[in-house]
Every structure is written in structure tokens, then in C-alpha cells.
Amino acid sequence: MLDKVIFYFFAAIAVGSALLMITRKSAVHSAIFLTTTLLATAGIFLQLRAEFLFIVQIILYVGGIMVLFIFVIMLVNLDVAAQQIQYSRQKWVALALSLALAGWVGTMIWQAGQLPGQGLLVRGAAAAETLPPNAEAVAQSLFGPYMLSFEIASLLLLVAMIGAVVMAKKKV
Amino acid sequence: MLPVSHYLILSLALFIIGVVGVLTRRNVIVILMSIELILNAVNINLVVFSRLYGDAAGQAFAVFIITDAAAEAAVGLGIIIAFFRNRETVLADEMDLLKW
């Protein structure tokens, strides 16, 4: 019961903020609504007992990426852009195609839901009390079988850091 | 945990909103933010199935995606700043230097 309430609450906030995000004229407002969406997604992670991912989402996405976005929005003068037309010329075609895609995938998901056992390999998720401590489980997965991916991700971050610094310099 | 289809519909909704944002908006910064939304929707999907099957690999993959999103946001915003310094515009329609 509590699970359901929490899920619907965060889901409503996530979808509502996302809709508001793509329709605002001011970029700062869009950034704030994206932050709200990300916080709601973090709430959904918490509801799914993925506590490590909940806090990593808040630290990295909200505390890192969104702060970066807001910095850039404040450094770039967007007053002119706010007075222009906000939507491109292909907006109706894009909307129609996206809704068609949504309808198609949505029907697929709904039909899968009608299958016995929902077409899944397991009956249902394990009870929350039997889960191992989440941070340890993720750490064992990251530093165990997926160590190579971990190292490659750190290399990617290094490359991105150097790239961003070079790109933002005034003279090269 | 609720039935899986609930989470999948939520993930689909966020994904489609992100796609509409990328295809429809002219402001490049909003396009970048919509891309972040798409990546987030995928994250929800991964975590749901990770919880369902009890395998932490899904959450590890989600961590990698968040890392990627950070790197991509940094580089993308660097490009926007560099472009804005030259052309004083952030509208995607006006970034047409490579057009024939």
C-alpha cells in the first residue's frame, strides 16, 4: 500500500515535471523542472530498494550535472533566445511520430502484462527484507565481473574532462 | 514492488517526453536536457529489472550510464559555450555553418 502511494507520487512528479520542462521559455525554469524530475527518479530508485543508486543519482545528476547546466545557462545570455519561437518547424510531425512510437511500445508492454507470469523469467521480485545490503552488492558487481568497464568509464571521464577544458578555453 | 509494467510505462513516458523535447525544441540547451531525460528513463528500466532478477549488474550498468551522461553533458556544454562565443546564438536552426 505504502509502496503504491510512493510510486504514484514520484511518478506523477516525474512525468509532470518532464512535461513542464520541455515547454518552458526560460532555460532556468527548464533546468529547475529537470532537477525535479531527477529527484523524483531518485525517489523511484529508493522505492525499488536501490539505495546506492538513489544517492549516486542525487550526488552526480542533481549535484553535478544540473549545477553544470545552471552555471552554463547563467553564463550564456539567453534573453534573446527567450523571445524567439521556441519550437522548430517539424514540431507536429515529431509529435505525431513520437506518439505513434509511444502507442506501439505501450501496446507491447500492455500485451506482455496480459501473458501468464507477465512473460518474465521469475515469478516476482524477492521480498525486500532478504536483499543483501545494496551498496555492497553494487560494489561487488562493479569491482568484480565489471572491473574492465569501470576502468574504461574512468578513462572516459578523463578524456571528457580534458575535452571540456580544451573546448572552453578562450585561445587554444 | 509493483507489477513491472507500471515501471515500464513510466520509463516509456519519460523516454517519449525526452524524444519529443529533442525533436521539437530549438534551444540547444533544452535539447541537451531532454537527452539527459532519455538517459534517465533508461536508468529506471535497468534498475527495475535489476531489482526483479536480484542481480546488481543492472544497477552497476546504471552507474555507468550516469557517468556517461556526466561526461557527455560536460563536453556538450563546452561545445555550446564555444559556439555561443563565436555566433551569439543557442538556437539549433541557426547553427548551419556546415550546410551546403
Next chain:
Amino acid sequence: MMNHLYELLKIVLASPYTLPVIYGIVIVAVLPLVAGYVVLVERKVMADMQARLGPMRVGPHGLLQPIADAVKLLLKEDIIPEKADVWIFWLAPIVSMTAGMLALAPVGIGPAFQIAKDIDVGILFIAGISSLGIFGIVLGGWASNSHYSLMGALRSAAQLVSYETAAGMALVSGLLLGGSLQIRTLVEEQAKQGVWFVALAPIAFFIYLVASIAETNRAPFDLPEAESELVAGYMTEYSGFRWSLYFLAEYANMMVVGSVATTIFLGGWLRPFSSVGGAAGRAIDTVPGALLLGVAAYCLYRAPKQPVTVQKLVMVAVAGLCAAVAAALLAPVFVAQALWMKPAIHGAFWFLLKVGGYIYLFMWLRFTLPRYRFDQLMRLGWYFLIPVSIVNVMGIGIALVLHWERGMHLALALGLTTLMTLVVAGFLVRAELKREEQLRQAATGDAYAG
């Protein structure tokens, strides 16, 4: 009807969510008052270090000053700049204050007082929610539609982001020694190993001290809100109630940072020498009560010397309060029936004492050191603290591997790696001094200078 109410009450009381909700409400209600009195303590400490008396007029010995300040701030005119974004202007201080208060949730004031009990990622939760406070600052500066505010906000946010990495790495050193992210486990590990982690990782504690001063925008890192530099930085256009929310957020942040440092490095709610039992243990256990009885006796001694009757009465009342708390502290030690209260009350006392000491250190540094210039501040963060903290994490990792795999004694291994970290820090300091020397020579060796 009464039956239904009774049933509802029973369900509410039995639910595991009731007590945390009550704790939460208590903290939200009490925190503004506590922050106000911390401000009073700061003004008195500032006065003491500047050889004067501080607020003495409002209430006896200035004890009602925070209430007077609160009333003034609430009744002040609410000014919103002309072209400010009203919605974000209203939202920004709320975000700051919410982040500050939310970060207090997993903090364990004693083994029994935790709002978010046993959250699996306790320390990371506090670090993450503190990083949400950056939003409040940046949005506040932008929404004010004023140059000073925007510059102050961007500088402050840049400073916070820079020192967050160093603070996080310093915390990781403590977490390596503790072996878990949970707050309760960290303190229990310190009890098990019989030594506070500050003795095992002193460099990490020092880095965390410096980084946390920068994280809370306190002097000597308070350029973004210094009065002589940027008016008041991001808080320039805020007046009255909104400003008090920002202020509250700053003091709540100070308490959060103090709590984190106490939990990881200073032993949380453990008393000094917590593994020593027997007679020596009981002697240490009587120290809190004896301390407060001493304070009560001093108050009673000073009471007749007050010039005004009201002040005499207040001194006697304070003495009575201290004596009551001392009785509550001494009761579990000497009365066997009250032994169950001991971990909670003594734990809370030691925790609050340590956090109070940490905050006193903040205030001491504020009134002693001059302000850092912004570029010096960023150099310190990026060129010194982050490399040293990363080397420290590596060092502690190596020491732990040596201890677990090779069986080397922990103190020896940690001593060796601390030495290595100090050598690296020395190299960085030497490079910095050489650079400054070069800059000075370039400045004075100017051929066209007069």
C-alpha cells in the same frame, strides 16, 4: 466514534514511522531556535576574543537577543527587486534550508536518536543532500537580477563544488577504516578498534576540517558573502524572512558538517577511552555530570555579583538547569535502575560536546584568520587539497592491504603511509612557494617599474 479514534491512535503509535516523523517535526521546529542561539554564542565568543562583552542589553546577558532578532526579521518589509524572477526568488532560500535540515536526518546524536534509522548509505546521503544546497545559492543569486548577487552566487557555487571533492575524499579515508557507509557501523567500529579514527587518519581529519570550512562558506573562505567585497554576495537582495532562511541554512550546514566529522573521526557518541571498563571507565563516566555541576556552582557563585535582580534570577535559573542536567547524567552511573538510560543520555552529551567543540573551532578560526582571495582559495582547493586527499586515500588503502594481507601492525602501516602523504604534501607546498617566489620576482623585476 471514540473507539475508532482509539483504534487509529493505536495503529499510529505502533507504526514504525511515527517516531521518525515526531523526531523530524521536533528538529524542524527546534532548529531555528537552536541556530539563533548558536548565533548568540558566536557573537559572545567573537566579543570574548575581541576583549569586549557582546550583546548584553536584550534580556539578561543578551539571552533574549536571538528572539529579538527573529521578531525583527519577521516584521521587516519584504523587498523583491524589480525584474527579479519572483518564483525562483521565493524558491531559492527554501531549497537551501530544506537541504540543510534534510541532511540532519541520518545523523545519530546518540545510539537511540536517529531519524532515518540505519539507512544503508548514511554518510553518502549527508554528502549528497549537502550538495543540493548549492542550488539554493546559485538560484538565489540569479533570481535577484543583480550583478553582485550573480557574481557572488557563481563564486560561492564554484568554491563549494571545488571543496566537495576534497571533503568527499577525506571522508572516504575514514570510511575505508570503518568499512561501511552506515553511521551506526562507523561508530561501532571505532568502539571495536578502541581508537577514534582521527588518530588513525589525522591528515584526513585536517583535510576535512579545511574543506568543511569552505563548504559552509565560513571565514577564512567567506569571500562570497564578505561585506567588504560583494556587498553580501548572493544574499544581497534578500531581506527579512528570506534572509533568515539563508542564515538558518548556513548554521544548519555547520551543524551537519560538525556531525559528520564527529561521527567519522571523533568517535560519534563514544566517550573518550570507550574500551576502558571497570573503575577507570566509571571515573570517566562521571566527568559529564561533574562538568555540569561545576558550571552550576560557578553560576551560583556569580549570581550575587550581578547588578540587576533579573540577572541574578537568570543566573540562579541557569544554575538550576545545569544541576538538573547533571543529575540526569550522573543518575545512570550511580543508580543501577537507571542504567538503561546511560547509552542514550551519555551518548547524546558526548556527541553534542564534540560537535560543539568543532563549531567552536570554526568560530575561533573565523575571528583569527584573514580572508582568502578567490583565486588563492581555488588554488588551495584544486592544487593542494584534492591531490593530497587522493594520495591520502591511496595511502590508507595501501596501509589496510598491508595490515590485512601481510599482517603488518596497523599503526606501523598507517604511520608509513601518513609519512608518504606528508612528503607529497611537502612537495606540493614547496612547488607553491617556488611559484609565489617567481611571481614576486617577476613583479618586482619589471624593467619599466619606477
